[in-house]
Amino acid sequence: MTNLTTIPIHYYLIFCSVLFSIGVFGVLIKRNVLVILMSIELMINSINLLLAAFSTYTNDPAGQIFVFFIMVVAAAEVAIGLAIVVLIYRTTHSIDINILNKLKW
Amino acid sequence: MFSPYIFHFLSIMALFSAVMVLASKKPIHSVLFLTMTFFAIAGHYVLLNAQFLAVVHVIVYAGAIMVLFLFTVMLLNLNKDERSPKPIWVKIMALIAGGMLMLTLIGVFRGYDIRLAQDPMTAQIGLVKNLGKILYHDYLLPFEMSSVLFLTAMVGAVLLGKKEQI
Numbered sequence: 001m002t003n004l005t006t007i008p009i010h011y012y013l014i015f016c017s018v019l020f021s022i023g024v025f026g027v028l029i030k031r032n033v034l035v036i037l038m039s040i041e042l043m044i045n046s047i048n049l050l051l052a053a054f055s056t057y058t059n060d061p062a063g064q065i066f067v068f069f070i071m072v073v074a075a076a077e078v079a080i081g082l083a084i085v086v087l088i089y090r091t092t093h094s095i096d097i098n099i100l101n102k103l104k105w
Numbered sequence: 106m107f108s109p110y111i112f113h114f115l116s117i118m119a120l121f122s123a124v125m126v127l128a129s130k131k132p133i134h135s136v137l138f139l140t141m142t143f144f145a146i147a148g149h150y151v152l153l154n155a156q157f158l159a160v161v162h163v164i165v166y167a168g169a170i171m172v173l174f175l176f177t178v179m180l181l182n183l184n185k186d187e188r189s190p191k192p193i194w195v196k197i198m199a200l201i202a203g204g205m206l207m208l209t210l211i212g213v214f215r216g217y218d219i220r221l222a223q224d225p226m227t228a229q230i231g232l233v234k235n236l237g238k239i240l241y242h243d244y245l246l247p248f249e250m251s252s253v254l255f256l257t258a259m260v261g262a263v264l265l266g267k268k269e270q271i
Contacts, residue, residue: 017210025203076258083265
């Protein structure tokens with residue numbers, strides 16, 4: 001029997017907070033669309049891990065089902081997002097988000 | 106008895122590779138470090154006794170999503186440095202904003218006195234048998250709707266990737 005009680009839930013809370021903050025930082029500093037998508041993936045992963053941790057610690061399987069659905073939505077989001085990136089590259093020959101300000105005004 | 110050490114090892118590995126995703130110059134290195142983060146998080150799922158989620162995470166993230174990113178980087182020949190990196194004051198402000206968010210979250214969670222189930226491992230909730238029963242009994246409609254979502258995403262990706270003008 002694994003001794004899960006030796007790891008407090010606070011460790012998972014702090015670890016996922018740091019991972020989420022790294023994702024937010026990456027979205028703020030990067031100009032490459034691909035790296036911004038990767039930072040969004042980091043954030044989604046930290047949320048998933050925290051949901052699974054709480055699900056295990058409270059003995060409630062609904063959290064793990066939610067993680068499963070979040071994975072489904074994230075996979076669809078990445079597929080559509082990368083298709084849009086390919087389309088942007090085909091028209092502007094760049095994936096710098098600085099060019100994509102035509103809808104701003 | 107080894108689980109705290111494994112937890113710390115996996116956490117340090119995940120955080121290090123998450124920092125390296127942002128620190129590496131070329132996008133392909135970012136993708137490979139992101140894969141390392143995904144494997145560390147899959148190890149976390151195994152440590153939480155959520156075997157189904159660990160396997161699905163490896164298949165979906167380290168399999169499908171990493172391959173999508175790698176194809177996009179390699180086929181479009183995007184493996185170049187950023188042409189115009191953001192100015193230094195934007196990076197400093199982003200660092201301040203991200204650090205403030207992290208400190209706020211940690212400060213909130215430190216004062217969060219939580220009493221959870223005393224023996225969480227008596228029921229094996231993360232196993233495939235148990236999760237499958239719940240998924241097909243209580244969450245059948247969202248499960249079917251997610252298949253429709255996948256079909257929509259597939260049609261949208263094909264439509265966006267076509268050569269002709271839409």
